[in-house]
Amino acid sequence: MAEPIKVVVTGAAGQIAYSLLYQIASGAVFGPNQPVYLHLLDIAPMMGVLEGVVMELADCALPLLAGVLPTAKPEEAFKDVVAAFLVGAMPRKEGMERKDLLAANVRIFKEQGQALDKVARKDVKVLVVGNPANTNALICSKYAPSIPKENFTAMTRLDQNRAQSQLAAKIGVPVQNVKNVIIWGNHSSTQFPDASNAVVTVGGAQKPVPAAINDDAYLKSTFVTTVQKRGAAVIAARKMSSALSAAKAASDHMRDWFLGSGDRWVSMGVVSDGSYGTPRDVVFSFPVTTANGKWKIVQGLTITDFARQMLDATGKELAEEKQEALDVCKD
Ligand code: NAI
Known part of the structure; x- marks a missing residue:
């Protein structure tokens, strides 16, 4: 069996992550012989919910899941990761204009780009799911200049x-x-x-x-x-x-x-x-x-x-x- 790889999922307490984590930890993404160490990032108020997700991952008894690190700190979450699923973003709230949503989310991806730049592996593959996904990916890349631009992608x-x-x-x-x-x-x-x-x-x-x-x-x-x-x-x-x-x-x-x-x-x-x-x-x-x-x-x-x-x-x-x-x- 190969050495475990570190993989981060942001927005880990949210609804997409709830399905995604199982798929990653069961071998559907990196193959049936590749163990994964999951880093789960969400914001501080969601740490209680995230704890429940961690319990459920343990209860799945998945042979490929080598470990789980739940955290609210981007620099902890992105440390040494080879793959990053950037799902976490602010949802559109009632009365919120598209422009306001873009502004809030672009700031998140600027900060996460800076953290990736500092602590992720330079060959990390980044997939941005959180909307506006294309522009978030662009901003994330701009603030992570030590990682090749080709390593930032958005989900379509x-x-x-x-x-x-x-x-x-x-x-x-x-x-x-x-x-x-x-x-x-x-x-x-x-x-x-x-x-x-x-x-x-x-x-x-x-x-x-x-x-x-x-x-x-x-x-x-x-x-x-x-x-x-x-x-x-x-x-x-x-x-x-x-x-x-x-x-x-x-x-x-x-x-x-x-x-x-x-x-x-x-x-x-x-x-x-x-x-x-x-x-x-x-x-x-x-x-x-x-x-x-x-x-x-x-x-x-x-x-x-x-x-x-x-x-x-x-x-x-x-x-x-x-x-x-x-x-x-x-x-
Ligand atoms: P959700 O609201 O259920 O979960 C989002 C999670 O992100 C929440 O737990 C929230 O606390 C967390 N979060 C917010 N700010 C964060 C930050 N700075 N760092 C880490 N985590 C943070 O939303 P859901 O349904 O899981 O969707 C997530 C995103 O994916 C949304 O932006 C949605 O629009 C987008 N999306 C993109 C699709 C695509 O095809 N590209 C398809 C479907 C959804």
Whole structure:
């Protein structure tokens, strides 16, 4: 058995973490032979709740769980970690404007970037889930200059999984038969779920998804808006935001980053190099392939006029969010 690796989850007393911790500790992320030492960060008032989570982790009797460190101190939580799931963020409260939420959360990610910079391993892989995820990842990276920018990513995998599931249902095949659907841009309502390069296996043969569905209007409208608004639909039904599916997506994202994506493209918010005419130095979701712990943007795809408009709109939103966040960080 390998030596345990240290993995941190922030927002560890919250609802996403409640599902995510089990997935990490049971081997779904780092593999069935990799023990993990879990560092659990939350804010001081949540330490009592966190104690309950620690008890439940013990009660799961998981062979791969080498130890647990619950703490309210970022520098303790981030010490020597190889993987960081940054889930913790302030939820939107009644009457709160989007701008106020961005300001509150960007400050959290500035502080956590500084702590990662000081005490994490320099090869730490950081996944930001807490919203606004893309811009939080950018700010976190900016305040952790000793860690490569490529090591900071934002989660759009939930959107990808939602999109894949919608397409599979529409075509009438199991979800794993659909691959290479793309989420471009921001994890927000401007994201662009794009099925134009997706492929599906039907009756043992591969087919382009647009040919299998043969309904351009559906792919440009209902499909796009269903995925964009899926989070709101879950809140309306559950009265709470997506948590089980968000935790599964976070596991998928980190597993593929560590262990490789094979012959599938996956969508990850990564620092933009300007590919596909997107603004540089924002965290933009692209189709990537992963191998040996590194991601690479899939190149050479055709961008239609429709796609161009969608990419420009979400890129513009990210550039604006970046500016707002940088203004907040100056204070
Ligand atoms: P939650 O409110 O149940 O849990 C959040 C936890 O974070 C709480 O325990 C809170 O005390 C903690 N927290 C707040 N400030 C913190 C800090 N400075 N350090 C450490 N912990 C801190 O929320 P939930 O449902 O677990 O969601 C967490 C975040 O994930 C939210 O920002 C939500 O919008 C986002 N999200 C992102 C998705 C994505 O696809 N990127 C999907 C679903 C949710």
